[in-house]
Amino acid sequence: xxxxxxxxxxxxxxxxxxxxxxxxxxxxxxxxxxxxxxxxxxxxxxxxxxxxxxxxxxxxxxxxxxxxxxxxxxxxxxxxxxxxxxxxxxxxxxxxxxxxxxxxxxxxxxxxxxxxxxxxxxxxxxxxxxxxxxxxxxxxxxxxxxxxxxxxxxxxxxxxxxxxxxxxxxxxxxxxxxxxxxxxxxxxxxxxxxxxxxxxxxxxxxxxxxxxxxxxxxxxxxxxxxxxxxxxxxxxxxxxxxxxxxxxxxxxxxxxxxxxxxxxxxxxxxxxxxxxxxxxxxxxxxxxxxxxxxxxxxxxxxxx
Numbered sequence: 146x147x148x149x150x151x152x153x154x155x156x157x158x159x160x161x162x163x164x165x166x167x168x169x170x171x172x173x174x175x176x177x178x179x180x181x182x183x184x185x186x187x188x189x190x191x192x193x194x195x196x197x198x199x200x201x202x203x204x205x206x207x208x209x210x211x212x213x214x215x216x217x218x219x220x221x222x223x224x225x226x227x228x229x230x231x232x233x234x235x236x237x238x239x240x241x242x243x244x245x246x247x248x249x250x251x252x253x254x255x256x257x258x259x260x261x262x263x264x265x266x267x268x269x270x271x272x273x274x275x276x277x278x279x280x281x282x283x284x285x286x287x288x289x290x291x292x293x294x295x296x297x298x299x300x301x302x303x304x305x306x307x308x309x310x311x312x313x314x315x316x317x318x319x320x321x322x323x324x325x326x327x328x329x330x331x332x333x334x335x336x337x338x339x340x341x342x343x344x345x346x347x348x349x350x351x352x353x354x355x356x357x358x359x360x361x362x363x364x365x366x367x368x369x370x371x372x373x374x375x376x377x378x379x380x381x382x383x384x385x386x387x388x389x390x391x392x393x394x395x396x397x398x399x400x401x402x403x404x405x406x407x408x409x410x411x412x413x414x415x416x417x418x419x420x421x422x423x424x425x426x427x428x429x430x431x432x433x434x435x436x437x438x439x440x441x442x443x444x445x446x447x448x449x
Contacts (some may be wrong), residue, residue, distance in 0.1 A: 147291070148290060148291025149247060149249065149262055149290045150180075150183070150184060150290050150292065151225070151291055151368045152247075153184075153187070153225055153226060154225070154248070155186045156186050156187070156188060156195045157184075157186075157187055157188070157191045157225040157226065158187075158188045158190065158222060158224045158225050158226075158328075159180070159187050159190070159191070159193070159224060159225065159226045159227075159228065160189075160190045160191075160192060160219050160222050160224040160226070160227045160228070160243065160245070161173070161177065161189065161191050161227075161228045162191075162192045162219065162227065162228070162229045162230060162231050162236045162239055162240065163191055163192065163193050163230045163231060163232075164192070164193065164194055164231040164233060164235065164236050165171040165194065165231060165233070165389025166197075166390070167197055167200065167389075167391075167393070168279070168389070168390040168392075168414065169230075169279065169371030169398055169448035170193060170197045170200040170201070170390075170419060171200055171300045171302065171393040171394060172279045172280045172283060172300060173191075173230055173283055174200070174204065174206075174294050174300045174302065174392060174397070175280050175283070175284055175297050175299065175300055175301070175417070176200070176230075176280075176283040176284045176286060176287050176297075177189060177204070177206050177207065177301075178206055178298050178301050179187075179284055179287045179288075179292050179294060179295070179297070179298070180206075180287050180290075181206040182292075183245070183287075183291070183292040183293065184194070186312065188208045188209075189206060189207050189208055190207065190208055190209040190210070190211060190222045190224070191207055191209075191210050191211070191355065192211045192212075192213070192218050192219060192222075192239065192258075193210060193211070193212060193327070193414055194212065194214075195212040195214075196301065196371075197371070198210050198212050199370065199371035199375070200371065201251060201371050202371075202372065203303030204301055204302070204303060209222065214237060214320055216238050216242045217242060218239055219239045219240065219242065219243035219244075219245070220242055220243050220244050220273060221275040223244075224243055224244075224245040225245060225246060225247065225402075226245055226246075226247040226248075226249065227239075227240050227243045227247070227248045227249070227288075228249050228250065228286065229246040229248070229249070229250035229260075230256035230283060230286070232250060232251060232253075232255070234256070235253075237256045237259055240259055240260070240283060242283055246253060246261070246346050247261050247262060248260050248261045249261065249262040249263075249264060249286070249290065250261070250263070250264060251263070251264045251265075251266075251286070252264060252265055252266075255340075258297040262287045262288070262290070264285075264289050265289065267281055267282045267285035270288055270289050271285060271288075271294075275415065276410070276412040277412075277413070278412065278413060278414075278415065278417060279413055279414060279417075280300070280417045280418075281297060284297040289390070292360065297398070298418070299397060299399065299417065299418035299419070300393065300396065300397035300417060301397065302375055302379075302394060302397040302398065302399065302445055303375070304375045304376045304378070304379035304380075305372075305376050306379075306380075307376055307380060310380075311346050311350050312344060312345050312346070312382045313344040313345055313346040313347070313364075313380075313381060313382065314336075314339045314343075314346070314347055314348065314381060314382055314383040314384070314385065314447075315348050315349075315350060315377060315378055315381045315383070315384045315385075315386075315391070315395065315400075316335065316336060316347055316348065316349050316350070316360075316384075316385055316386055316388060317349070317351075317384070317385075317387065317389060317391040317392065318324070318332040318349065318351075318360070318387065319348050319351055319355045319386075319387065319409070320387040320388065320390070322388065322407075322408070323409045324408045324429060324430065325387055325388055325389070325406075325408055325409065325430060326387055326407070326430065327387055327405045327430050327431070327433065327445065328431060330359070331359070331438070332360070332385075333359060333360065333413030334435050335390070335435065335438055335439070335442075336349075336360075336363055336386060338439055338442075339383070339442070343382075343383075343442075343447055343448065345382055345383065345447070346363075346364065347361070347363045347364070347366045348365075348366060348377060349363055349364065349365045349366065349382075350365075350366045350367075350369070350374055350377065350391055351365060351366070351367040351368070352367070352368060353367070353368035355367070356401040358422035374391065374394065375394060375398075378391070378394045378395045378397075378398055378400060379398045379400075381395065381398075381400050382400075382401075382447055382448070383400065383401050383402075383403070383442065383445070383447045384396075384400050384401070384402045384403070385402070385403040385404075385405075385438065385442065386403075386404065387404070387405050387406075387407070387430070388404055388405065388406045388407065388409045388411075388414055392404045392416055393416070393417065395416070395419070396416035396417050396418065396419040396421065397417075397419075399419050400419060401415040401419065401420045401421065401445040401447055402419055402421040402422075403418070403421070403422045403424065403438060403441045403442055404416060404421065404422075404423050404424070405424045405425075405430055405433055405438070405444070406424065406425045406430065407429060407430035411423045411425055420445055421445075422442075422445060423439060424437055424438060
């Protein structure tokens with residue numbers, strides 16, 4: 146018997162469950178691209194939380210985006226295959242309730258007994274024992290299901306071209322925890338350096354609960370729709386920020402990226418498929434000096 150994907154009929158409906166995390170959603174798109182390239186006949190749908198749905202907006206690999214928050218969300222899409230990329234209790238319930246003949250997910254997921262096909266560790270699939278990037282981890286599932294192993298592409302996001310404006314750099318000085326957040330005054334110093342030495346206008350992005358007062362002298366995009374954030378990122382000359390979802394959006398558009406890491410593993414979450422510099426310190430993110438960030442920017446040879 147061939148691979149699972151070979152068992153699916155032409156035009157099969159595939160549902161991918163991807164709950165939580167902006168970065169996880171962005172890094173799911175390379176895996177989807179691999180699947181669609183191998184089986185362009187598949188009708189691929191994604192179940193995603195409403196706040197992250199726009200990550201997949203405009204992606205031609207995806208037929209339908211569902212933000213239904215119910216146990217029947219997957220069943221409503223009448224899938225032949227459900228692929229659970231989340232693994233939490235809610236996504237497991239969705240998978241079980243889907244009615245799909247084939248239900249796949251990683252074998253390490255709790256309650257993985259609901260899967261008809263348990264996907265092994267990425268290291269086993271690739272045949273190499275080393276830490277894996279999240280994009281590799283997710284793509285490995287497609288290889289195990291039957292997609293021939295090939296180079297994993299860059300994340301795929303869409304943006305709308307806006308009217309030309311002065312060259313700019315996007316700065317994201319926020320994160321989900323203090324241990325992942327570089328001091329605000331150092332981001333301000335970087336903004337001033339970019340404007341003075343590189344002719345780049347700083348543009349800060351922030352969420353609805355972020356304190357943007359320190360960055361008032363500059364342009365701030367606060368609580369903007371994700372589509373606006375994508376459009377802004379797509380035209381940037383540089384991105385610099387803490388390890389967080391916006392860094393992955395910038396990388397998806399091939400923007401040079403400088404990311405400062407705190408508690409997260411940079412091997413797992415580094416910018417994917419773009420020119421980048423990753424800054425870390427054994428003493429924590431606050432121990433990364435402003436001069437280190439300036440040197441990282443200079444190494445990328447960013448120009449207005």
